[in-house]
Amino acid sequence: MTAPRTGTPEVVVTGLGATTPLGGDAASTWAAALAGESGARTLDNDWAQKYGLPVTFAATIKVKPEEVLARPEIKRMDPSAQYAIIATREAWADAGSPEVDGERLGAVVSSGIGGIWTTLDGWDTLRERGARRMLPMTVPMLMPNSPVAYVELEIGARAGAHAMVSACASGAEAIGYGVEMIRTGRADVVVAGGTEATIHPMPIAAFAASRTLSLRNDDPQGASRPYDVDRDGFVIGEGSAVLVLESAEHAAARGARVYARIAGVGLSSDAYHITSPDPEGRGQVSAMRRALADAGATGRDVVHVNAHATSTKVGDLTETASIRTLLGGEADHVLLSATKSMTGHLLGGAGALETLFAVKAVHERLAPPTINVAHPDPELQVPLVRDTPAALPAGDVLALNNSFGFGGHNVALAVTNA
Known part of the structure; x- marks a missing residue:
């Protein structure tokens, strides 16, 4: 490998956070992955009977937000934002809670679909109970930039808060954009990642209709089988992962532990x-x-x-x-x-x-x-x-x-x- 481009800051990773089907934090998620564990499980609800869903399982989040967040936070955030905040808090603490001027701190957290729980619950409320029962926070909860907005508020980021939307590439593109924020001199530190909360009967029905979901209802943990000749589709999952990105110079100046470089x-x-x-x-x-x-x-x-x-x-x-x-x-x-x-x-x-x-x-x-x-x-x-x-x-x-x-x-x- 050659040296990075002259004059371009190196971007390193100093913090990791996650909440996933494998664990409630980055460490337990990684340990479960190394152990070859599956996060897929049969759904504990009546959706299949009520809506005629052909798929009865998913990779649901392992640690529920109610176990981590305060009740007022739960009430004002869509699950997609809840997951992002949980991952951000862990990543920020893992990075040593760096002291950084808010004007030099950015946030890029993406979702492919956004606040679909809030959107569909809001429609149900309107249809069944009328406009007067609509929650005032509905729009701030359902908008696709809601997770990054809450992250921005959480850490005091004023260099910019962005939500790249590119379907299943959204989380990776968010990290790429965070790298560019540092390389172009707009920020010294960027919190970047992705989040999704779509285990709801409508998305499951929609993905099943497109014939992209596995139908192995009798074997949820064995259903996701990339490269196997008998693979029959993906298993829908939920959760969030967040990285703290930092210029190498800024990380070195504060003596931060560095995991790797996004090169x-x-x-x-x-x-x-x-x-x-x-x-x-x-x-x-x-x-x-x-x-x-x-x-x-x-x-x-x-x-x-x-x-x-x-x-x-x-x-x-x-x-x-x-x-x-x-x-x-x-x-x-x-x-x-x-x-x-x-x-x-x-x-x-x-x-x-x-x-x-x-x-x-x-x-x-x-x-x-x-x-x-x-x-x-x-x-x-x-x-x-x-x-x-x-x-x-x-x-x-x-x-x-x-x-x-x-x-x-x-x-x-x-x-x-x-």
């Missing part, structure tokens, strides 16, 4: 189809190539990829073919992980959580496993880490995190050891 950001769009990826993978290759170029790296530097890998028939193999196209023979030495096999698909939160996993992977030199792959697809073109973690090599290492979203949004982030 490269690559963005592209397919211009192909509203839901399907370009079968040639051109946009995916472009995003990864740009991330490597931005990091001053080549394919020889890549030792690990946390794949988007949702467990759909077409998407999984398009991605591995793209990795092979990009890396050529170097792909034979890459350790591929598909962590949605454990977490489910957090939609707008997925890219942030998987970036957190990539940061932990290079920091601890361990690639997390992919579970539920009993019969690997013969068209899989990259070595897959199955069932147990795999050690990353010594020395300088680079991991790619891929996030792709409906609409043809592609984001690749290059993560290196600090």
Whole structure:
């Protein structure tokens, strides 16, 4: 790897926070991922009977917000914002609660869908009880920028608060935008990540109608099986992950502990189809190539990829073919992980959580496993880490995190050891 661009600040990760189907914080989530645990479970409700849902399970959040947040906070926030605040508080504390001028502090927290619980509950209230019973806080709760607005208020960020919306790539794009805020000199510290709370009967019914959800109601924990020949769709998940990004200079000046460096950001769009990826993978290759170029790296530097890998028939193999196209023979030495096999698909939160996993992977030199792959697809073109973690090599290492979203949004982030 070459040195970063002259005059461009290096961006490092100094804090991690999460609340996910695997755990109520980043540490327990990572430990469960290394152990190969699944966060999918049968839903404890009557939705299937009441609405005729064909799917009766999801990767629900493990620690409920009511166990963490005060009641007034619960009442004024949509669950998507609740999750983001929980993750932000952990990440901020993990970074040492840095003292930073609010004019030099930014926030970028994204959601792919936004406050859908609030939106649909509000419609039910209007239809059943009339306009006079509508909650005054409905609009601030349902707007897609609500999570980042609450994060901005929480930490006192005045350099800018942004919510990038790019479907399932939203969380990764938020981190990429946070990197650019620091690189361009607008901020010294940025809290960045993603959040989603869509385990509600309407989104489940909608995704099921698009035939993208797994129907393995009899085996929730085995349902998400990226790269297995019997995969039949993704498992919808919920939660949030947040990273504290900081210029290396600012982190060094305060003696902060550094996990890793976000060395490269690559963005592209397919211009192909509203839901399907370009079968040639051109946009995916472009995003990864740009991330490597931005990091001053080549394919020889890549030792690990946390794949988007949702467990759909077409998407999984398009991605591995793209990795092979990009890396050529170097792909034979890459350790591929598909962590949605454990977490489910957090939609707008997925890219942030998987970036957190990539940061932990290079920091601890361990690639997390992919579970539920009993019969690997013969068209899989990259070595897959199955069932147990795999050690990353010594020395300088680079991991790619891929996030792709409906609409043809592609984001690749290059993560290196600090």
